[in-house]
Amino acid sequence: MIKIYHNPRCTKSRQGLAVVEASGKEFELVKYLDTSLSTEQLNEIINILDIKPIELVRKNEAIWKSNYKGKDLTDAQIVAAMSENPKLIERPIVILDKNGVIGRPTELINELLEK
Numbered sequence: 001m002i003k004i005y006h007n008p009r010c011t012k013s014r015q016g017l018a019v020v021e022a023s024g025k026e027f028e029l030v031k032y033l034d035t036s037l038s039t040e041q042l043n044e045i046i047n048i049l050d051i052k053p054i055e056l057v058r059k060n061e062a063i064w065k066s067n068y069k070g071k072d073l074t075d076a077q078i079v080a081a082m083s084e085n086p087k088l089i090e091r092p093i094v095i096l097d098k099n100g101v102i103g104r105p106t107e108l109i110n111e112l113l114e115k
Helices: 011-022 039-049 062-067 075-084 107-113
Strands: 002-006 027-031 093-096 099-102
Touching: 002 011, 011 027, 011 107, 039 075, 039 093, 039 099, 093 107, 099 107
Parallel strands: 002 027
Antiparallel strands: 002 093, 093 099
């Protein structure tokens, strides 16, 4: 089953959702701003994406710039920051089984769904 972590206010996230919808496949929509992701959920996503936690952070967000930028943070602290401030999470994230992508650009979502 496909799972998309989505922020309806984000243009790129809406574009990613449109790609998933156009695939005609069943999917689960997770509006992660409405229901914050736990550190365990974020760690699972990070492992599936095979990235470092910092790669999932939106570094241009005001929250990041004012509270975290320039600090020497551990991976656990970065994950905790994203859990506490879900606006920091890159979007959209699309997971299919044990594979996943950050859907920027949306072509990455197409590649994932073709697997």
